[in-house]
Amino acid sequence: MLVQVCLYFYCKCLWRCLKFVVRKLTGRCELQRICYNIKPGASRTMKIETSLKGSKTKLLQTEVSVHPDAIEKTIDDIMDLKKINPDINPQLGVSLQGCLLQIVGYRNLIAEVEKLRREPYDSDNSQHEEMLLKLWKCLKPNSPLEARISKQWCEIGFQGDDPKTDFRGMGLLGLYNLLYFAELDTVVAQQVLFDSLQPKYRQVMIEAWEKVSSDQSYSSCSYSFAIVGINITDLVYNLLVSGALKTHFYNVAPEAPTLSHFQQTFCYLMHEFHKFWIEEDPLDIMEFNRVREKFHKRIIKQLQNPDMALCPHFAASESLINM
Known part of the structure; x- marks a missing residue:
């Protein structure tokens, strides 16, 4: 020593x-x-x-x-x-x-x-509720929500009839990211949602919801739009805190990186994970952790390149610039 x-x-x-x-x-x-x-x-x-x-x-x-x-x-x-x-x-x-x-x-x-x-979702908070209902309208514009507490929430990938319970791990951050994706990159978000509801994946989601109810450790391990969105939020959060995203942010933000840059990165990774999941063609939900870890390693490897910018021309970024 x-x-x-x-x-x-x-x-x-x-x-x-x-x-x-x-x-x-x-x-x-x-x-x-x-x-x-x-x-x-x-x-x-x-x-x-x-x-x-x-x-x-x-x-x-x-x-x-x-x-x-x-x-x-x-x-x-x-x-x-x-x-x-x-x-x-x-x-x-x-x-x-x-x-x-x-x-x-x-x-x-x-x-x-x-x-x-760290801020939990509060169903008594009108702003939180407004954001949640806006998420539904962005993803399902032609399907009115019949009630605030409804099995319809499963159609956009929540576990049960009240989405507030799904935001436990990531708090409001998960909702902020999902809504940002649905609002600023609506076409892609709706396509991802549509793909997740195809017959090939429907049983996967059902098994995931059943697994969630009996094992909290699998609370976000399913190919369903909202649950995967919260899971990818966790992935982006950990990339940020670990410092891995410095490469990306220092290349795309000429000055201070903002929450919008973080959310644009979420949109990009949400879209990329969706493509990666389809390419991997997992047999069932039990492979989610394997696929997610493989995806995580690929992103880490990309970020080791000092010239890397994950999403310099991503649609959400362009939308933000034109606002």
Whole structure:
């Protein structure tokens, strides 16, 4: 253990010495070299984030968690600390600002998403109820809902006659995502729903509902639109919290990633999982976890590419831009 610690500090010291030598040779600090030599996007922002977090200066370490309104002052502080003349290096400030907006925005997005996930669905809340009824209207515009408590909810992939019980795991986040998909990419959402109701999958859904009633661990493991939507919400949430989505968001959001970016990613993954499920052609619901895990690994692998953008031209994204 002592040898490992000594080796760690030796490597760290060697690395700092190397950076010092490079700065003397180039006349530029590490932040300058990153901003000038790496194109905008995930590669640049992630290297800036690593550089700030790994700095021996406490001020730089804390810059990744400042308030968005304090970013401009933060840039000034960095320039002063590094003795960089902003008049001679005007582009550096712009580049650093863009990176910090993404870094701070990602952290704030996690907090916003977590807040929605922790808020339970409340049937006494008129806003929650309005969103739920709107979801039905978007997916089944030609089929009026006969009653708030109704077996009709199973037609869009909920377990029983009251959808509120299905939002337990992901809270309001699951409903927000489903409604976003149904509203902003209605054609695709309705097609996914239609496919899930075909005879080939109908028995799968029935078995899933029966399994859910006897085993809570399978509460979202079925090929039914709403339940899978909540399950994919869980997948996107975990990708976000783990940091895996930094690659995607830093490439598609020129500034701070927002809840809309998160929901667009959900729409894309919902659509991709639907295609993946059909390609895998599982025998029954018991294969759901296998298919989901295989899909998850594929997305993780894609996100390891620093140039990856999961859905740069996805319909929901285009709709948002045109709003």
